[in-house]
Amino acid sequence: MFHRTPRAIRFHRERRVIVRRSVAIVGGGVAGLAAAVRAAEAGWSPILIETRTMLGGRATSFTDVRSGEELDNSQHIVMGCCTNILDLYERLGVLDAIEWHQTLHFARGGGASDALTIGSLPAPLHYARSFAGMKLFTLSEKAAISRAFLAILRMGPKGRLRWQGRAFTEFLAQWRQPARVVELFWEPIVLSSCNMPSARCEATHALKVFDEGMLAHSFAGTVGVATIPLVHLYDNAREIITNAGGELRLRTSAKALAFDGTRVTGVITDDGRIDAHAVISAVPPNRLAKLCSSTMRDHDRRLLKLEQFTFSPILGVHLAFKRRVMETATLALAGRATHWLFAHNAPPNANYAQRIEAVVSAADEWIGLSEEEICTRVCADIAWAIPTVSRADILWSRPVLERQATFASTPGIDAIRPRAAIEAGDPSGGIPNLFLAGEWTDTDWPSTMEGAARSGYAAAAALTSSGGVIADLPPARLVRFMRV
């Protein structure tokens, strides 16, 4: 789909590798792909094992049988602060397929909305002008938000650690945020970034989103949306892997990791045994639990807490409209059960004018609802924001509920997230050639594609002793000055 030669492919054309060692990577989601690309660059041959027919894991697309269209399982956005997933897109040659938006629109109901736009002032003042102009909040409510923002900026990453293991609502209470501000400002952003309501969300995850995702750098809060179906972002992965002497094994399920009592020796799959010098697991924790024997757990304490992870659902609803109904690319429905709307232009020859994707985060209460009920509720929320819309404008709808969309970012979660590699001096010894990736591992990020890419890079770096995680955007000078 893209004609630019990806950086990782160029790299292999230019470099001759004589001896390659093989690494079996289980899971072809973002984490497994990130690990495969970096391992290939470092001279290893990755054998990427993916149970499904396509790459991308939770961040992928499917062909909808009713409309015949290639739809994403849900809208996925990246932000300017997501340095690792953006780096991966660049290595895959698809960075141009991300369209950037500098404005977040907040619906006020009845067709009115506020725009929160990144302005020309340096961070952390880049939102100041448009924030001051928002009609959604009164002057005293804006003062309350600004006080909390100042506290977040001043504490920075070090100060955040004091909030570890606590719910984000405790922070909001300490900074006396009015209930209306919590509902209409903090909650929509926490829900969409951490997929948890503030009352159940690990405070450090939410604080990180506001600090590093909005305030610390003026590009951080820019919202990136793929202009092509997510699955095509990975089209170049096969060539990168095969150029490195590796293999892409789709429709292949890992059944167990082969272990000789000291090291992993490969992967047992439903299609036979795959021998490898090392293994990177890039599957969710509950899947990894099924691949490890009790002997492996005795040898490596990173595998002991896999069953303690819980998950949080996301509902995405694709709605095709006869006519163009939404003028902005994104719209937050503050205070409504449907949290965000994303507008997509119709592809050529489509029988509709515009497709809107509605997203409901932490969608526990929607589980068990019929398609009809889901559509009715979402349409009511859209009509609240855009009163000209009626149910009759909708040609077709397609809800997609992912029950295990993200690991649950509950207070204290970071204590059970394992590292990519065994730690020096680990009393349990550990399995030295087993590396763990997946957004649920110890990335310091909530469950996001950025977390997944970071985990893959960290695992590849531990395997190859080269490369590593891409640095964060540097905080702006004024932000550095403000940190206590």
Ligand SMILES: Cc1cc2nc3c(=O)[nH]c(=O)nc-3n(C[C@H](O)[C@H](O)[C@H](O)COP(=O)(O)OP(=O)(O)OC[C@H]3O[C@@H](n4cnc5c(N)ncnc54)[C@H](O)[C@@H]3O)c2cc1C
């Ligand atoms: C509906 C929804 C909306 C989201 N929105 C956003 C968003 O806007 N922005 C954002 O950054 N993140 C978002 N996320 C989160 C993001 O998708 C995930 O955090 C990320 O994709 C996780 O990647 P991963 O590689 O760690 O895991 P996964 O994507 O789960 O990949 C694991 C892979 O392993 C495969 N697998 C499992 N078991 C086996 C086995 N035994 N053998 C072989 N293969 C196996 C699976 O099929 C899968 O492909 C969203 C997630 C969902 C579901």
